[in-house]
Amino acid sequence: MIGRLNHVGVATPSIEASVALYRDLLGATRIHEKFALPAQGVWVCFVDLPNSQIELIEPYGDDSPIHKFLAKNPAGGQHHVCFEVADIHEAAADMKAKGATVLGEPRIGAHGTPVIFVHPKDMGGVLVELMQAPAGAH
Ligand code: CO
Secondary structure (H helix, E strand, O other): OOOOEEEEEEEOOOHHHHHHHHHHHOOOOOEOOOEEEHHHOEEEEEEEOOOOEEEEEEEOOOOOOHHHHHHHOOOOEEEEEEEEEOOHHHHHHHHHHOOOOEEEEEEEOOOOOEEEEEOHHHOOOOOEEEEEOOOOOO
16 A cells, blocks of 8 residues: 655754755755645755655744754754555554554645654654645656
8 A cells, every 4th residue: 555655754953954955965956945834833845856855844833843853863864754645544544453553633744635644663763654645646
């Protein structure tokens, strides 16, 4: 049921500083405008790669879940990986049936389609985001 790698989430204290790294050091040329996702407490900026995306996330607001991550990783770091699934509710039910801890109910993610997160304790230390693939994608 696991689909395409949609993006790798990277937490950063400064999207502008991280954009400069991906642009100047790695040569990324397709970098989107950053936007706020208040419901998830993050600023988001996508960097397009030929086969995937990097999702830069910076804290938005005082109760952003990213503050805790940055307290442990002040320079930022790799935060989650996101795989596409055909149906988010089916995926959430399947994860729960297999004993994994799904964090919260499906909610609209940065791509405008519903997402869930699976706790890293059930995935070998990796925070996994599952995202319903946009209709007609790929
Ligand atoms: Co993400």
